[in-house]
Amino acid sequence: MTLLAGRYRLAEPLGKGGAGTVWRAHDELLRREVAVKQMRTPSDLGPGELAEYTSRAIGEARAAGRLNHPSIVKIHDVVPHEGAPWIVMDLVPGTSLDKLLPLPSARVAEIGLAILDALELAHAHGILHRDVKPANVLVGDDGRAMLADFGIAAPFGADPADSSGSPAYMAPERFRGLPAGPPSDLWSLGATLYAAVEGRGPFHRNLPAAVVAAVVMHDPPPMTQATPALARAVGALLAKDPAHRPPAATTRHLLRDAVAAVPPRSRRTGRWAIGAALTLALGVGGGWAASRFAAGPDDVPARFTAAPDACTSLTTAQITRLLGVQANAEPTPDGGCRWINRSGGAEVVVGYRLTTGAAPARPDGAENLTGVADEAYVAPADGGATVWFRRSNLSAQVTYKSPGDDTRERARQAAQLVAAGIG
Structure with missing residues (x-):
């Protein structure tokens, strides 16, 4: 080579x-x-x-x-x-944000705070990124969000005629031939966060010229998946006039409010396709006996004092993407959450476990898996494949079952979505 x-x-x-x-x-x-x-x-x-x-x-x-x-x-x-x-x-082990969206509002706000920190440092050194978009945000196996690809970065005062970037995530003033500045990068951050929670960019169009026209002249569609706090932050960042966008300090307060806001449990409706045979199980129903993870360093405090709400582990759009249909979220007595196909018998069960003490050995045939979390492995399951992963002191289990599919790869994809939502 x-x-x-x-x-x-x-x-x-x-x-x-x-x-x-x-x-x-x-x-x-x-x-x-x-x-x-x-x-x-x-x-x-x-x-x-x-x-x-x-x-x-x-x-x-x-x-x-x-x-x-x-x-x-x-x-x-x-x-x-x-x-x-x-x-x-x-070389960062992880996945780009565009492969993970949509994500829950609080997690999107956390990612926004990390990217805001990166932009503030760049701006303090007189550097504009100019290409903030979901594909240039990496979510590492440890949950940390990082801004990548400064390949078209430019100093303040760069040629306004330089149109380098991705049109759907470029601020309106750049199409008008006006000088770009920190507010331009913050607009791109707003567009990125919009896509991260809604599942598509705010100015998605089929033709490039239509994208530019939408960025310059149109308002984005109302946010339907975001909490009110996150919608306020994103809406402020997407102001057409750079003078009307909040500065970094104000943006940080808005995003912190979005992290702190507790989203109401969404009502998920729809029905399952008859005959579907897909199961995702995260730590529910006795599967924990098969998992074993290495203990973390003694001097690193545990991140989690309680398991997250299982019913917010996967968004409606993620469930639909994985299964092709929607389903109602039903809390289970053990603190998990279940989505059931009452006609065909398939179900999605979500739950978590805080890891304490030693655990039994891994199941036979388990293989290490990268690109999911701090530690992960995959093993064959009855009619499918199971991924176990750990994020700090929280463990999860994901099983995918479906005849005719690449169950190992689909189980990995499902685990990535859950891990990204945990943060």
Whole structure:
């Protein structure tokens, strides 16, 4: 495979977007895995313009590399290769936010606070991110949200005619040719949080021109899945006039209010498809006897003093995505929550357990699983597959059963959604 700067050997592509391709790579000097972004260069540039573009991109990436914060994916190096800049970053085990949405309001507000911290630090150093969107927010296996991809970041006062970014998440003033500033990034944060809780962006359209027109001229549809506190925060951030958007300090107060707000238990209606054979079970019905997780460090306090409300573990949209139908949430006597197909007999059962003391050995055939939580493994189940995972001192179990499906992969997807909602 390709070797960059005599040091970074490309292994496999991890994802591709409008601004470039991200690769998994091996740093042969420090002997570690890294992520490398291959920046896409404009195709209409002459040799001199390409050299200037590459030099500017390298300079801006190096400036972003000086940012050091737990909520920022760290940039370690930037190198030119075949006329394009390549950015070397931390390889973060986890999942991008666009693969997890929609999420509950309180969890979305927590993610918003983390990304706000990252943006505040960047702005304090005179750097605009310019591409805040769900695909550039990573949710790590430990639940931490991080802002990634400073590949098109620019200093304050950058050329207003530069339209780099993702139109559905670009602030209106950028389409008007006005200078971008911190309020522009905060608008993009608002659009990202809207998508995270509603399941789609606030200005989703089928044609690019329609997206731009909606961003500039139209209000977003009312938020139907967000709590009032989160809807207030997002609505304020999406103001068309940057002067009317709240500054970072006010945004932080609004998002903290959204975290603290206790959402009412939603009434979920609908009926199940007859004959469905899908079961997700999280810690209910005796499955805990099979799980075993390593104890965490003694000096790290437990995050959870009580198990979360099981009926808020998966949103209506997530249940619909996993099953293809909706169902009523029914609390169970043991503190869990159940969604039942009374015609076909399938059900979804959700529950949690605080981990204390030793647990029995793992079941036969269990394999470690990455990209879910602090610790996770998967094993075959009767007619499907089961994922057990741990987040701090909280354990959960997810079983997916369905004939003809890739049950191991679907169980992993379901576990990711639950883990992301826990935070």
